[in-house]
Amino acid sequence: MKIIGQTTANRFLVDASEDEMARLTGYQGNWYREHAGKARIKVGDEVDVTTLFSHSEKMKSIEEDLRRAKAVVDGCSAGLVMADNLIKAAIKEPESKEATSGE
Numbered sequence: 250m251k252i253i254g255q256t257t258a259n260r261f262l263v264d265a266s267e268d269e270m271a272r273l274t275g276y277q278g279n280w281y282r283e284h285a286g287k288a289r290i291k292v293g294d295e296v297d298v299t300t301l302f303s304h305s306e307k308m309k310s311i312e313e314d315l316r317r318a319k320a321v322v323d324g325c326s327a328g329l330v331m332a333d334n335l336i337k338a339a340i341k342e343p344e345s346k347e348a349t350s351g352e
Contacts, residue, residue, distance in 0.1 A: 250264070250265040267290050273298060273301060274290070
């Protein structure tokens with residue numbers, strides 16, 4: 250997508266492919282949009298970029314939640330390894346007297 254002009258102080262005229270415009274509406278391309286039962290992108294269509302931005306922000310939030318969850322799981326995992334080692338050490342059978350005396 251390329252900005253090719255300005256229509257007013259805060260509005261732009263853009264050059265974008267059909268597929269780029271379809272992506273702005275949440276589809277990989279016009280073909281996918283049509284096969285989802287939506288009309289092809291055409292002149293005069295309005296694209297709700299605010300919704301797209303909201304979805305993007307939500308995905309960033311979900312990604313951060315997943316990073317925090319991973320850190321918690323990693324911490325739990327490390328604790329379980331430590332606990333496993335302690336349990337194994339606690340239940341290890343003592344060596345017999347014969348093995349320690351060298352007889």
